[in-house]
Amino acid sequence: MKKDHISNAVIRRLPRYFRYLNDLHEAGVIRISSSALGKSLGSTASQIRQDLSCFGEFGQQGYGYNVETLRSEIADILGINKEHTAIVLGVGNLGRALIENFHFERSGFTLTAAFDTSPAIVGTSVRNVPVYHADSLEQFLAEHHTDVAVLTVPQRVTQQTAHRLVSAGVQGIWNFTNIELSISNPAVIVEDVHFADSLLALSYMISDRDAAAN
Amino acid sequence: MKKDHISNAVIRRLPRYFRYLNDLHEAGVIRISSSALGKSLGSTASQIRQDLSCFGEFGQQGYGYNVETLRSEIADILGINKEHTAIVLGVGNLGRALIENFHFERSGFTLTAAFDTSPAIVGTSVRNVPVYHADSLEQFLAEHHTDVAVLTVPQRVTQQTAHRLVSAGVQGIWNFTNIELSISNPAVIVEDVHFADSLLALSYMISDRDAAAN
DNA sequence: TAGATTGTTAATCGATTAACAATC
DNA sequence: TAGATTGTTAATCGATTAACAATC
DSSP states (O other): OOOSSOOHHHHHHHHHHHHHHHHHHHTTOOEEOHHHHHHHHTSOHHHHHHHHHTTOOOEETTTEEEHHHHHHHHHHHHTTTSOEEEEEEOOSHHHHHHHHHOOGGGGTEEEEEEEEOOTTTTTOEETTEEEEEGGGHHHHHHHSOOOEEEEOOOHHHHHHHHHHHHHTTOSEEEEOSSSOOOOSOTTSEEEEOOHHHHHHHHHHHHHHHHHHHO | OOOSSOOHHHHHHHHHHHHHHHHHHHTTOOEEOHHHHHHHHTSOHHHHHHHHHTTOOOOBTTTBEEHHHHHHHHHHHHTTTSOEEEEEEOOSHHHHHHHHHOOGGGGTEEEEEEEEOOTTTTTOEETTEEEEEGGGHHHHHHHSOOOEEEEOOOGGGHHHHHHHHHHTTOSEEEEOSSSOOOOSOTTSEEEEOOHHHHHHHHHHHHHHHHHHHO
16 A cells, blocks of 8 residues: 655665665576565565555565566666766765765766866866866756755865755755755755764674673 | 663664764853753754663753763763774775775774775875785784774675674674675674665655655 | 753654465 | 465554653
8 A cells, every 4th residue: 555655764774675676686586575585684574565565566465576576666666767967066085986986877866067176176077077166066057957966075165065055956965074964945855974973883882792791 | 770772773863962962062062951952953852861861860950961071971872982993994985085084083993004905005004094905904903903894895805805804803894885794793793884775765855755746 | 949951751653563364 | 276475454562752750
């Protein structure tokens, strides 16, 4: 039974399902049951059926799920076929690492441009992505529909850059800075990648283990 | 009332509390109530008091919490004062970006070494972190207690590198590869930073918004 | 003292798991 | 047909929120 509200817990599990189904597909697996899927992913068959049922009926009694069909359905749900576009703000080490190494296209995104202020790189391109001066950001956004901005700028210009992006109408910000963005427009979606939070959680878990051992 | 089991939900919120308390402290704020904290962080006073009560009693009736005291308590809880050590595996763009730009010391970690196989960088150092050849990993780990390994190696060597790290006795792996690690030793803690999962969640959320608008 | 705010217990809400009729 | 497995409803579990006595 399709639901109209999807909980965050479900949304966060979908990419993992997708990733694993891709692996299965590449390995030539044709069908899989919810219980096999659950076992591989460390969750339960119930949870997987419950999660999928939020979006429709993709399986067949007595058979399970066709791997390629389910993969493709989840891709659709996640918006991978929507031809999203993205730009990168800040071509330092991290911005460059993402442009060069991260497979945006596997998530359905096309990188259309990058922006920086350093004269050494403005005018060059990285992996065929042209690097423009940050001053031309508004002009670019006015001329090119852009769904997501990847924020990898230095901390001190983070907030102002975010403001400019929101004013210019981007739909989402993928935020790699350690700054908590305050965004006036609630329609703009901010997805944070807080490295420090992740490392501190790891720190807690290894420290906790130490404590338990004593 | 101190708890012995702390839920994952609580653990994931602690770093945010810590980050915000740091900001408050730097801004010279002396005291804060759970309701003010909740309002700023977009959660509830109840939740914050409930979360903190897992670890002890840090507040005072009628007053609230002393910012510096609470900050310091949470730092202790997270293990920031444990003088953890870390090494970086793979000094490509991402590894380099982390070494150069991420403030490991703010999370209580000291970077003691990095490893790579490229002759161009083995023997150099990045931000005073020496880069050794990956072949010397085991020897280094035998001689230097190492809590966490930061995994930023290419996908094809990810799993084998993880195995070597686990065999050599690291306690935690901060995994930036898109590979789901399978680790034999359940005592080793893996913290994944799955960029693609994060971007796909963002993709879902902007796509969903589109759909709702139609 | 009176007002504010804690830590904790109780109530509510939501998410996960179990059970099962339907059916391939 | 018999076995397997779905989608969904019901039961359980855990997390969040509300309420309040204690007290600074």
